[in-house]
Amino acid sequence: MPDVSPRPPLTLRMRAEDNVAIVANDGGLAAGTVLPEGVPGAGLALLDKVPQGHKVALRDIAEGEAVLRYGVPIGYALKSISAGSWVHERLLQMPSARALEGLPIATVKPPAAEPLEGFTFEGYRNKDGSVGTRNILAITTTVQCVSGVVAQAVARIKAELLPQFPSVDDVIGLEHSYGCGVAIDAPDAIIPIRTLKNIALNPNFGGEVMVVSLGCEKLQPARLLPPGSFPITDERDPASGPETICLQDDSHVGFMSMLDDILNSARPHLERLNARKRETVPASELVVGVQCGGSDAFSGVTANPAVGFCADLLVRAGATIMFSENTEVRDAVEQLTSRAATPEVADAIIRELGWYDRYLDRGRVDRSANTTPGNKAGGLSNIAEKAMGSIIKSGSSAISHVLSPGEKLRRDQRGLVYAATPASDFICGTLQLAAGMNLHIFTTGRGTPYGLAECPVVKVATRTDLARRWHDLMDINAGRIADGEATIEETGWEMFRLLLDVASGRKKTWAEHWKLHNSLVLFNPAPVT
Numbered sequence: 231m232p233d234v235s236p237r238p239p240l241t242l243r244m245r246a247e248d249n250v251a252i253v254a255n256d257g258g259l260a261a262g263t264v265l266p267e268g269v270p271g272a273g274l275a276l277l278d279k280v281p282q283g284h285k286v287a288l289r290d291i292a293e294g295e296a297v298l299r300y301g302v303p304i305g306y307a308l309k310s311i312s313a314g315s316w317v318h319e320r321l322l323q324m325p326s327a328r329a330l331e332g333l334p335i336a337t338v339k340p341p342a343a344e345p346l347e348g349f350t351f352e353g354y355r356n357k358d359g360s361v362g363t364r365n366i367l368a369i370t371t372t373v374q375c376v377s378g379v380v381a382q383a384v385a386r387i388k389a390e391l392l393p394q395f396p397s398v399d400d401v402i403g404l405e406h407s408y409g410c411g412v413a414i415d416a417p418d419a420i421i422p423i424r425t426l427k428n429i430a431l432n433p434n435f436g437g438e439v440m441v442v443s444l445g446c447e448k449l450q451p452a453r454l455l456p457p458g459s460f461p462i463t464d465e466r467d468p469a470s471g472p473e474t475i476c477l478q479d480d481s482h483v484g485f486m487s488m489l490d491d492i493l494n495s496a497r498p499h500l501e502r503l504n505a506r507k508r509e510t511v512p513a514s515e516l517v518v519g520v521q522c523g524g525s526d527a528f529s530g531v532t533a534n535p536a537v538g539f540c541a542d543l544l545v546r547a548g549a550t551i552m553f554s555e556n557t558e559v560r561d562a563v564e565q566l567t568s569r570a571a572t573p574e575v576a577d578a579i580i581r582e583l584g585w586y587d588r589y590l591d592r593g594r595v596d597r598s599a600n601t602t603p604g605n606k607a608g609g610l611s612n613i614a615e616k617a618m619g620s621i622i623k624s625g626s627s628a629i630s631h632v633l634s635p636g637e638k639l640r641r642d643q644r645g646l647v648y649a650a651t652p653a654s655d656f657i658c659g660t661l662q663l664a665a666g667m668n669l670h671i672f673t674t675g676r677g678t679p680y681g682l683a684e685c686p687v688v689k690v691a692t693r694t695d696l697a698r699r700w701h702d703l704m705d706i707n708a709g710r711i712a713d714g715e716a717t718i719e720e721t722g723w724e725m726f727r728l729l730l731d732v733a734s735g736r737k738k739t740w741a742e743h744w745k746l747h748n749s750l751v752l753f754n755p756a757p758v759t
């Protein structure tokens with residue numbers, strides 16, 4: 231073994247009231263190690279060897295007493311635990327699984343945080359008041375059948391038209407698998423349909439709606455975008471519905487006529503987008519979606535807490551921050567309902583998670599409520615602790631609104647929002663785009679090259695090792711928190727400032743730099759035919 235000088239012992243505590251902290255050091259800490267000044271538990275001698283990512287008791291914990299991490303009970307001591315002991319899962323009585331009845335409703339009243347004023351970014355103000363962080367022409371499609379044609383048209387627009395419109399960042403086709411072969415009248419079909427509609431209205435697209443349709447599909451343009459239900463930017467009668475290029479139209483003779491038609495339609499949209507200029511807007515116009523994927527034991531220790539700190543900054547700045555991922559928050563539902571700003575918000579959380587329970591039940595699966603052996607080896611004692619590691623992305627503010635899948639935020643819905651979505655990275659990102667996201671934060675431990683064409687994605691590594699190996703894919707290294715080189719607060723502020731730079735177009739994310747774009751993936755709980 232090469233002799234590398236070990237880092238000083240480092241423990242990480244999530245909240246001041248926690249009676250356990252996490253050992254950050256590679257290889258853990260040996261019994262007898264004395265925790266140094268400046269870290270939680272300073273002066274304490276470890277009674278056991280404590281592996282990396284695992285918990286050490288910071289004070290004596292009596293039998294039956296709550297073990298507090300993230301400021302909440304993650305279990306109850308099965309016997310008395312002395313300060314300095316390794317608090318492993320065999321010492322803990324798991325909190326009982328929560329049904330959706332009898333939950334604490336809006337019981338936690340987070341103190342009103344001091345407003346954060348004076349932070350701005352350079353964005354594209356839209357007619358409806360929303361603000362884009364990018365200036366993109368997005369071509370909406372009603373059905374998968376047209377995707378190949380739209381892809382060819384987009385390639386030609388980029389080659390022939392885009393160089394004439396330097397203020398337009400990109401042209402994209404909103405390709406998806408929906409539109410035909412689906413039970414479009416099933417009650418749950420409202421979810422994919424409103425998702426597609428609301429993505430067309432994402433603030434990064436400047437209100438310029440242009441649709442390519444096949445003609446015979448179930449999802450007709452007027453069903454996707456009913457006349458009068460969305461703003462029209464050109465001179466047409468609002469009652470006429472969306473501007474549509476229909477491939478089956480009799481006027482199309484040959485493939486080239488379809489492409490020419492799409493190019494001709496794109497030109498005025500590009501002209502209007504190109505005339506827009508970035509202007510200084512308050513940070514309150516950010517609509518940030520957060521999620522995690524490829525998580526590891528450090529997700530809940532480094533990256534997610536830093537996102538949570540940043541989330542609190544965003545709320546203090548009057549911005550909107552959305553967190554999601556039903557299956558990852560389900561086992562900490564009482565943390566959500568208790569942090570709801572009002573009983574109505576708590577009821578909406580219960581309604582959404584109850585709907586999702588029944589959705590999973592229809593597929594005869596459960597939500598795999600048990601942690602994996604890998605989770606336990608990494609220090610996560612049980613699902614309550616794992617869920618808290620995910621929920622911590624939401625920070626400490628009250629939850630002010632809840633969105634059903636595919637719904638769009640109203641302009642007056644600010645602050646911390648729970649957007650109820652599956653945890654699948656692509657489905658979650660797609661639904662957050664529909665909600666009106668103009669910036670995306672994504673934390674990862676194992677590593678993923680995830681990116682979206684529609685919106686910048688800021689990726690946060692949970693470990694320095696990943697940030698080092700994926701140095702041109704990760705935008706922020708939250709692993710420095712575990713290295714003792716940065717605090718959660720410093721990393722949260724770094725993230726907040728980076729968000730303003732990326733929103734302003736002053737910086738590009740690595741996913742933008744390399745044009746790493748994942749597909750839109752619709753959440754369609756309705757049958758296909």
Ligand code: CA
Pocket residue numbers: 521522523555653654655658
């Ligand atoms: Ca995810």
